[in-house]
Amino acid sequence: MWWHQHNLCFRHHTQEDCSLGDLEKKVAAIAETDESAEAEGVIDSHKRREILSRRPSYRKILNELSSDVPGVPKIEEEKSEEEGTPPNIATMAVPTSIYQTSTGQYIAIAQGGTIQISNPGSDGVQGLQTLTMTNSGAPPPGATIVQYAAQSADGTQQFFVPGSQVVVQAATGDMPTYQIRTPTTALPQGVVMAASPGSLHSPQQLAEEATRKRELRLMKNREAAKECRRRKKEYVKCLESRVAVLEVQNKKLIEELETLKDICSPKTD
């Protein structure tokens, strides 16, 4: 069955690439002017290969298009507000990481730097508490500081979340406290360790650091791929609308040409 899947994917991916390429060719063909044909001979094969090897980002292409054509929307640098995650628990359904405490609670770290804590017995939103990253966006290597921001707390509490690890220890007391540490470390409970790259010595720590870095990179790339695909879809939509506009324009010009021909060369018979 593997060969079937492989063929399927091959066909699918090439088809996908072809459709985008066809669309771009179509736009270029419709909008093509004399100078483009003229320039074709100027570009040597080496330069063309350079151009083809790496295309500019969809954002860049589309923004250039938008500067040429007023009707073309720009791709925003950041996600628009409607796509951004509002500070609403119900919309935080896709966390990056989920940890489970020894008491059965779940902690989900979302992309926006928000942390959700849910009790297993509660149904959904009821048992949720929210934590906010104090340094989201620029996590220091080795650890991510989060700031405890539960509603009942009269003070704030900071602790560290080593990125790739899975154990969360919840302690009991007047105020809930949470500890997230590596499965392999033998630190006593209640001790929070801040790992900085400079303090890593043992091979185990180095391996953990490497794992952490890898998971961070994978996570970032995962998000980047999603964003890239979103931009690509937007870019394709833009090209399609441009094709439609140019086809209409082309049609009008042809009609105009025919009209002018009729005026300039009236039939003699």
Next chain:
DNA sequence: CTATCAATGCGTCAACGTGA
């Protein structure tokens, strides 16, 4: 109902671009 096909989306890797 089941098998197959086609389309789509996702995660990952690798290569390249880019700014500090």
Next chain:
DNA sequence: TCACGTTGACGCATTGATAG
């Protein structure tokens, strides 16, 4: 030069349509 962002390519899973 290096770290990080971007994107093509690939493999895989899922889903809807369709033929038998």
